[in-house]
Amino acid sequence: MYPILGASGKFAQSPPCDAAFGEVLAFDHLSQERLVSLLTTFVAYPSQQSELQESDPAVRSFIRDCAAPLLEEMGARFSYDQMGNLVLDAGPKGTGRSILFVGYAMTHPGAAMSDPFTPKVIETARGQAVRGRGVAEQKTALAALFGALGAALAEGRLEGQLIFALTTAGETGRHDAVASVMQMLADKPACAVVCIGTDNRVAIGNKGRVDFDIFVHGKASHSSAPWNGVNAINGAQHVLQQIExxxxxxxxxxxxxxxxxxxxxxxxxxxxxxTVPDTVRMTFDRRLLPGESPEAAYEAIRGRVSVDSPWSLSFRRGPVMFPNELALDGPLFKKLHTAFSRAGQRELASFHCNFALDAGYFSRNGIEAVMLGPGEVDQFHSNEEQVLVADLVHMANVYYQLIRCSVGPS
Structure with a gap:
């Protein structure tokens, strides 16, 4: 039997009186009340991006002091890697069946959003919603996943390896955190789901990105006698014209x-x-299409941009994120279809998204991956973030069914 929640948060079919105790607990983890409680708890624990990035104490505290105790209540066993990422690894290994879910602790700063860390349940024209920083981007997907993990662990019927990584990333624009997690795993997972807001649609493809700096070098002088210097700003103009x-x-x-x-x-x-400046640094964002190599894309630009004397150039490659595109006839997409159907939705919606995240890291390493979660992309980093409670409930059920399809009873 597969528990299914309706938009109201009530179960479409209640567990029978003689249901196993684990099945009853699974229903509890997927209830609307439990899921909203998880989300409001996450929103009320700030974990904003700062200059410290993944090493920020607030981000690490969110993992250890907010999220980890909730997993302990589920009876989950987990460990931490050198970057402070939490890694849960449950179920038997070596069965050929495995799935990895990736969640994010870090959110965009509160910025100009009013009361960003005071979660509120509000009424909207589309139904009840939760307002707060991160609900559109990371934290609603995380709450939905915690519900699904709790349900799967309560059932105690895993026949494959269920892995969950709560990483210190979320806003950094690089793969460092998930790469650290992968070093802890003895075997590659068969597939991966990046839990991020996609409006409950499956992001089957995303662009990658390579950042790089171009430095224009000149010679400093007092601006009262500019002929004694070589103004790097003038050289930068030539570079920008070439780039355009x-x-x-x-x-x-x-x-x-x-x-x-x-x-x-x-x-x-x-x-x-x-002062006539002797150096100008320009940062560029090269978005990568599926199939492109960041190394080749960067070198192609580096080999075609130049300036004449008296200026000179130097280059520095920055963070990289890999592009991704899922094969629609592959095993992961078929499992997703089944999961959506069992969760009460006949058809799943899919799309290609422009932003880059960790799905590309997995595909680069031969692991099928998608991005999937509740929350609307257009609200990312905005001054007004809210998510429909119905979307939270539905995605918790999709995640749960995907766990069953991947590593649950056949």
Whole structure:
């Protein structure tokens, strides 16, 4: 029997009187009351991005002091890696059946959002919703997953390896945290689900990204006698003109269209008044289409951008995230279809998303991966984040059914 929740949070079919104790507990973990409680608990525990990134004490405290005790209540066993990521590993190994779920602790800063860490259950034209920082992006997906994990562990019927990683990432734009997690696993999981807001649609593809800096070097002088210097800003103008006219020589993707190259920051030095700057640093964002290599994309640009004397250039490659695209005839997509159906939805909706996250890391390593969770992408980092309670409840059931399809009873 597969428990299914309706939009109201009530079970479409209640557990029978003679149901096993584990099955009754599974229903409890998937109840609307339990899921909303989890979400409000997560929102009320700030874990904002800071300059410290993954090593920020608040982010690590969210994992150890907020999330971990909830897992302990479920009877889950877990450990921590060197970056502070939590890794839960349950069920028998070596069966050929495994799945990894990835959640994120870090959220966008509260910024201009009013009362970002005071969760509120509100009424909207579309139904009841929860408001707070991170509900559209990371924390609702995390709450849904905790419900699903609790249900699966309460049933105690795992026939394969169920892995969950709660990472210190979420806003960093790099794969460092998930790469650290993978070093702890003896065997690669068969598939991975990145739990992030996708409006309950399956993100079957996403762009990758390689960041890089171009430094224009000149010669400093007092600005009263600019002829004694070589103004790096003038050299930067030449570089920007080349970048704007550059043909990336990449075929358009059917869903994403063309590859893009975008300047995202510019800075000059020294930081002094009345001084001709001797250095300009420009940061660029090269979005990668599925099938592209970040190394090749970066080297292609580096080999085609230059300046004449008296300026000179240097380059520095920054963080990388890999692109991803799931095969629709592969085993993971078939499991997702089954999970959505068992959760009460006949058809799943899929799409390609522009932002980059860890799904690309897994596909780069031969692991099928998608991004999937409640929360609307258009609300990421906005001053007003809210998520429908019905979406939270539905996705908790989808995650639970996906666990059953992947590592539960055949």
């Amino acid at each position: 006219a550059l043909d990336l020589d990449v075929a358009d993707h059917p869903a994403f269209g063309p590859a893009t190259l975008t300047p995202t920051a510019i800075d000059s030095s020294p930081k002094a008044t009345h």
